[in-house]
Amino acid sequence: MDEKTAQAPTGAPGSVPPAIVVMGVAGCGKSAVGVALAAALGVTFIEGDRLHPPENVARMASGEPLTDELREGWLDAIGERIAASVGKGEGVVAACSALKRSYRDRLSSFCPQIVFLYLEIDPATARRRVGNRKGHFMPASLVDSQFAILEPPAADERALTLDATRPVGEVVAAAVRQMRRS
Incomplete structure (x- = not known):
């Protein structure tokens, strides 16, 4: 899996978008990449999993x-947090599966400048990673259901696609490089 760009993010050359959503199925590394990317850019990180209502967590567990x-309120909570950060002039990176285009459109309704960073991964690697996690509510048995509804970003979306099997540092470096090129 190589770096791919859907629609190149827009902005001043050398700058990065004010809002980035790291997306993909469970086990792709959204949180790890999101934390590292936010640190590299010196911006706020929003962990989307923490914004799930208890009922959603119980269902998934x-x-x-x-x-x-069931995802609507959760997506709205993430979108509101993103919009609040951008509204204060702060950059933000959020981790959110954003598996369907309709979910990404809903998030973008809060902040049209969002760029999605899609972490592409194969089902076997995702299942293995989720199965090895400790202390997370998402069981490996749900990975296939995520792939079943996954709609990777289309060419007309503001998105970058990166290989999530690469080390986190490489993914972050590639993301920053791609966004600054745009």
Whole structure:
């Protein structure tokens, strides 16, 4: 898997977008990449998993995938946090699966400047990573349900696609390089 750009993010050459959502299925490294990317850019990090209502966490922990309706409030909470940061003139990186285009559109309705960083990974690697995690509510049994609804960013979306099997530092460096080129 190589670096791919959907629609190049816009902005001044050498700058990065004010809002970046690191997206992908469970186990792709959204949180690890998001934390490292936010640190590299000196901006706020939002952990989307922490914004799930307790009911959603309980459903997922019991092996039940979320419906579109159950994700709405969660997506709105993330979108509101992103918009609040950008509204204060702060850059922000958020980790959020954003698996469907409709989810990305919902997030973008709060902040049209969002660029999505899609961490592409194969199902076997995602299942292995999720199975090895300790203390997280998402069981490996839900990985396949995420791939079943995944709609990778289309060419007309503001998104970058990077290989999530690479080390976090390489992914972050590639993301910053790609965004500054745009």
